[in-house]
Amino acid sequence: MRLRPFSVAELSFISAMIAMDFGSGFVIKPLLGATGVMNVIRLDMILPMMMLLVTRLVVDRFGTLILYEGVWGLLASMALPASYGLPGLLKMIPAIAHGLTLDTLMSLFRNYHRLRLAVTGVVGGAVNTLLLMLVRIAFGMPWSKATKVFLGVNLATGALVHGIAVVLAILVWRGIGSSVWVKRIKSWKAETPNY
Amino acid sequence: MGEKDQKLEGGDAKLLIEVEGLQLRPIGSDEPVLRGVDLNVREGDFIGIFGESGCGKTLLCLALSGVIPNNIPAELKGRISYSEELLTQSGVLGVGLVFQNPEYQLLSQTVEDEIAFGPSNLGWDEEDIAEAVSWALKSLGIEHLRDRRIDTLSMGEKQRVAVASVLSMRPKVLILDEPTAYVDPQGCEALLESVRELNEKFKIAVILVEHDLQLLARYARRTYKLEDGRLHEVDVRVEIAKNPSSTADFSGSSPASGKPLIKVENLSFAYQGDLFVLKDVNLEIHQGECVAIVGHNGSGKTTLAKLIMGLLRPTEGRVYLGSREISGTKPEELAHLIGYIFQNPDHQIFAGKVYDECLYGPRNIGIPESRARKTVASLLSQLHISHLGDREPINLSYGEKRRVNIASVLAMETEVIILDEPTCGLDHVNIRRLGELIKRLNRQGKTVIVITHDLDFARAVSHRIIKLERGKIVEHVRAKSSSPLVRLDPLLKLFISLLLILTSFAVKRVEILACINLLLLLAFRLGRVPFNKIMPVWKRFLLGYPAMVLIFVLSQGVGEGLFNSLVFILRFQIIFLFNLLFVYTTDTRRLTRALMRLKLPYFICFMFSTIMRMIPLLSEEARRVLDAQRCRGFRVKRLIYPRNWLPLVLPMLVTTLQRAEQMAISMKLRGFKMG
Numbered sequence: 043m044r045l046r047p048f049s050v051a052e053l054s055f056i057s058a059m060i061a062m063d064f065g066s067g068f069v070i071k072p073l074l075g076a077t078g079v080m081n082v083i084r085l086d087m088i089l090p091m092m093m094l095l096v097t098r099l100v101v102d103r104f105g106t107l108i109l110y111e112g113v114w115g116l117l118a119s120m121a122l123p124a125s126y127g128l129p130g131l132l133k134m135i136p137a138i139a140h141g142l143t144l145d146t147l148m149s150l151f152r153n154y155h156r157l158r159l160a161v162t163g164v165v166g167g168a169v170n171t172l173l174l175m176l177v178r179i180a181f182g183m184p185w186s187k188a189t190k191v192f193l194g195v196n197l198a199t200g201a202l203v204h205g206i207a208v209v210l211a212i213l214v215w216r217g218i219g220s221s222v223w224v225k226r227i228k229s230w231k232a233e234t235p236n237y
Numbered sequence: 238m239g240e241k242d243q244k245l246e247g248g249d250a251k252l253l254i255e256v257e258g259l260q261l262r263p264i265g266s267d268e269p270v271l272r273g274v275d276l277n278v279r280e281g282d283f284i285g286i287f288g289e290s291g292c293g294k295t296l297l298c299l300a301l302s303g304v305i306p307n308n309i310p311a312e313l314k315g316r317i318s319y320s321e322e323l324l325t326q327s328g329v330l331g332v333g334l335v336f337q338n339p340e341y342q343l344l345s346q347t348v349e350d351e352i353a354f355g356p357s358n359l360g361w362d363e364e365d366i367a368e369a370v371s372w373a374l375k376s377l378g379i380e381h382l383r384d385r386r387i388d389t390l391s392m393g394e395k396q397r398v399a400v401a402s403v404l405s406m407r408p409k410v411l412i413l414d415e416p417t418a419y420v421d422p423q424g425c426e427a428l429l430e431s432v433r434e435l436n437e438k439f440k441i442a443v444i445l446v447e448h449d450l451q452l453l454a455r456y457a458r459r460t461y462k463l464e465d466g467r468l469h470e471v472d473v474r475v476e477i478a479k480n481p482s483s484t485a486d487f488s489g490s491s492p493a494s495g496k497p498l499i500k501v502e503n504l505s506f507a508y509q510g511d512l513f514v515l516k517d518v519n520l521e522i523h524q525g526e527c528v529a530i531v532g533h534n535g536s537g538k539t540t541l542a543k544l545i546m547g548l549l550r551p552t553e554g555r556v557y558l559g560s561r562e563i564s565g566t567k568p569e570e571l572a573h574l575i576g577y578i579f580q581n582p583d584h585q586i587f588a589g590k591v592y593d594e595c596l597y598g599p600r601n602i603g604i605p606e607s608r609a610r611k612t613v614a615s616l617l618s619q620l621h622i623s624h625l626g627d628r629e630p631i632n633l634s635y636g637e638k639r640r641v642n643i644a645s646v647l648a649m650e651t652e653v654i655i656l657d658e659p660t661c662g663l664d665h666v667n668i669r670r671l672g673e674l675i676k677r678l679n680r681q682g683k684t685v686i687v688i689t690h691d692l693d694f695a696r697a698v699s700h701r702i703i704k705l706e707r708g709k710i711v712e713h714v715r716a717k718s719s720s721p722l723v724r725l726d727p728l729l730k731l732f733i734s735l736l737l738i739l740t741s742f743a744v745k746r747v748e749i750l751a752c753i754n755l756l757l758l759l760a761f762r763l764g765r766v767p768f769n770k771i772m773p774v775w776k777r778f779l780l781g782y783p784a785m786v787l788i789f790v791l792s793q794g795v796g797e798g799l800f801n802s803l804v805f806i807l808r809f810q811i812i813f814l815f816n817l818l819f820v821y822t823t824d825t826r827r828l829t830r831a832l833m834r835l836k837l838p839y840f841i842c843f844m845f846s847t848i849m850r851m852i853p854l855l856s857e858e859a860r861r862v863l864d865a866q867r868c869r870g871f872r873v874k875r876l877i878y879p880r881n882w883l884p885l886v887l888p889m890l891v892t893t894l895q896r897a898e899q900m901a902i903s904m905k906l907r908g909f910k911m912g
Contacts (some may be wrong), residue, residue: 050904051308055897057844058851062893065856069863069884073873083874089886096890113844120731120828121820131735174541206879210886213879217589217887222265222632223894229264229310230901 048109052101060114061186063090064121082155091167091207098148099215100224105135107148111171136170136177143169155215159208162188171196181182241580250279250542253323253410253442254301254332258315260466260481261296261305265632269298272466273315278638283433285457286445286472290603292463292634294446295336299416302334303442304902307572323409326617328500329908333403337418339395340854341899345806346512346829348374348382348390348398357405358908366504375404377431377472388853391575392531393424395651400428406907411435412444417452417886418661422690423533427458448664497557497652498684499545500639504541504554516539518554520703527685528676529695530706538688541582542655545686546577548864572870573602576651580658582635583896584858584897585865587887591617591633591641592626597884598649607649616644619674621667637661643671647678649869654678655686660694672698722764722843729833730823734815741811747800750807757814764822778813782806843909862888 048056050071071086115137146161175193181226238516270293278284278301288294300303306313323331336342345351352373356366374380377397382390390398396416403411413432417425429445433456437442447453449654453460453473460473501520507513515537522528528819530538543549545556547568556564563571576598579585588594592613599609617623620640625633630641639661647654656675660668675685676699689695695702722730737753744750790798829846833839863871866884875881 049901050909051845051898051901052848053840054901054904055846055894057856058893058897058900059544059842061848062855062859063852064848064888065854066854066859066889068856069859073863074876080263088879088882092886113848114842116841116845117848118818131731132738146670182845199881207582208883210879213883214886217587217895218631221629221894222263222892223891223898225264226309226898227901233571 049230092210095211107145108141111137163204163208171200254278260314262312282442283458285453285460288463290633303330333408334412337400339416341896342903355907369405373401377401393420408441498524500557527699529687529699536705568867575653576646577868578646578656582638585860586630595645598869653684727828741808766821815820
């Protein structure tokens with residue numbers, strides 16, 4: 043079976059979401075940093091996770107989040123030295139794995155938005171934490187020791203952050219899900235023009 | 238109508254587009270917006286179209302350019318037929334479309350690449366592409382911009398590049414949908430003069446959609462009013478006579494008196510180093526006064542307003558509100574005193590209903606619910622949007638959203654109101670209504686500051702006009718460096734990066750790792766990367782190192798722990814420093830081209846390039862959303878609760894969706910294919 047290619051609008055939307063993911067990070071992170079809350083919990087992770095979920099709801103097909111995370115990873119490997127705790131192009135591995143996990147989970151329970159978001163958020167978050175630790179250990183990263191020590195804490199805070207992201211995604215989807223903008227991106231046609 | 242015009246309209250000129258009884262119902266609308274549009278577009282035509290906000294002008298442009306229904310589905314009846322000349326072999330219609338905001342139509346990183354984008358997608362050979370680019374640049378009078386980066390251009394220059402990028406595909410019809418909305422009068426004149434020349438010299442048919450009737454009278458040979466879903470041919474001079482000015486004339490009303498309410502003393506502001514956007518500005522604004530601040534794009538108008546609102550901290554000087562110094566005060570603390578109406582309504586709209594949107598600000602600053610409701614009802618009525626109270630604001634037309642946006646800030650009953658480009662996106666009827674509202678506010682003793690490049694509006698509503706000149710060019714142009722590291726192939730740098738990573742993990746000798754660190758620091762000198770650029774990022778990691786040492790010592794004992802933590806820090810430094818070096822010495826355009834050489838799929842390279850261009854734009858949009866909400870009393874500490882993220886996140890996402898669609902339309906019209 044051959045997968046339908048992404049439409050130009052879907053591609054533009056995914057690109058715009060990745061750009062907003064980076065762009066909003068520059069604005070939100072310093073703000074949250076100033077509140078001191080980031081010392082306790084990585085609230086800055088809420089927005090990227092919520093954006094992933096909303097992206098998949100708008101472009102609701104398998105492959106969306108793999109593409110999202112793949113391109114994100116490519117960008118991060120050049121621009122964000124410390125993300126994922128992995129150097130350079132190695133970031134691509136957990137990024138694509140994360141995309142694959144989320145895409146697979148989002149393909150379940152398609153008719154139950156809340157359920158699929160909740161399952162993806164919580165299970166995806168936990169799988170992501172474990173995956174990241176495995177990759178770090180597999181590549182012999184020196185800080186894999188620290189990762190192992192904090193695995194339990196990471197799992198708990200990760201679940202909390204992902205849970206908040208799910209709630210936010212549900213609220214956001216309630217706000218924009220039926221909007222003209224979403225409908226137009228979803229229904230953008232890719233066929234040969236008929237003039 | 239002159240002899241020349243009659244000839245152009247008559248049978249001699251070739252018919253390019255024929256629209257008959259076009260009815261169009263877009264997604265999300267219960268009724269058709271266009272209800273029987275008839276229009277003939279001939280070679281050499283210069284057609285002007287105007288109409289009230291939300292009457293369907295943009296929909297008509299999308300239908301004429303073939304985007305509706307070929308890409309954006311809509312229920313369409315009637316007929317649009319194109320002459321054979323407009324149908325190219327590649328399937329791309331010979332109709333160019335330029336929107337009001339050029340930012341999201343420009344997809345490449347340099348002017349030359351942008352203009353070559355369309356012809357490249359059409360599969361033209363290199364020679365033809367080069368010729369088309371040169372011709373388009375020359376036609377728009379922007380040859381000097383050829384090698385410039387898009388992000389260093391002014392709005393006026395960007396709009397001309399947007400037209401050139403469409404023109405390079407040699408369209409027979411050029412549609413301009415409010416092209417002057419974001420451009421100052423000088424930029425607007427330069428753009429439309431170039432378009433007129435193209436129209437006269439090359440017989441390119443032009444359809445200009447514009448609110449400004451004076452502009453239509455000056456340039457268009459035939460003018461239509463889009464009303465009740467139909468096009469009515471009108472004499473624009475008669476329309477101007479009916480509305481002598483697009484704004485009401487209030488000059489001379491409500492003279493200012495008393496002590497200054499706002500006092501600006503020796504105010505200077507620089508975004509970076511010594512690049513001053515404002516220098517030594519002194520200003521006094523009295524209670525009940527309406528002051529217009531005018532100037533070119535980039536002259537510092539919005540910066541001055543943001544400094545008054547507390548959105549920016551002055552580099553030098555002070556701002557007083559009454560006797561209280563407010564320089565550096567947070568905008569949320571000033572929200573009950575100063576209302577700021579942002580240029581783009583999408584930056585603050587998030588609520589499910591117009592009514593709730595308007596109540597958001599008053600609720601935040603603690604205005605009693607009953608009073609707030611009464612004020613909102615009155616404002617909605619004054620702005621003629623009472624009927625929209627229960628509608629979802631994000632689905633309204635731009636002009637309607639603009640009025641919701643104005644009502645939502647005025648509902649906060651602040652003493653001072655700042656309006657940033659308030660006429661942008663409003664038709665002349667609503668501009669007049671807005672003028673009347675400002676007059677009423679003045680009479681009530683409110684102080685109004687209007688930032689605008691619309692001189693007519695400024696003259697009509699204000700008591701005083703303050704003109705800001707751009708003292709210095711406020712463009713941030715990355716210095717061209719002749720550093721060998723900048724010239725190094727990005728792929729080679731990526732390879733070195735991988736090699737360094739592997740080496741650093743294979744080696745456990747502190748002296749070798751320290752040497753690599755030193756070499757990297759030397760490379761920073763070689764790459765001419767100033768240390769003050771990397772220090773803020775580096776500092777964050779430096780602060781984390783003691784914690785890592787502690788973890789290692791606690792888990793491995795003092796001796797082994799100290800050694801291993803040192804190895805860890807040196808390894809981490811290598812990766813981190815090289816990454817920073819890569820970012821600061823690699824041009825994104827060269828990086829994109831390098832990725833293409835890696836034979837990655839074209840669409841991934843294209844996405845990469847587009848994202849690199851969009852990150853600063855969307856980051857700025859995110860900041861504006863935050864500023865807009867802070868001015869309505871939003872407090873950052875509330876972000877601890879997920880529900881409170883909505884006022885930030887929803888407008889950000891709506892903006893992203895809109896930008897994505899604009900980009901998609903721009904890509905499609907310029908022949909982009911997924912192959």
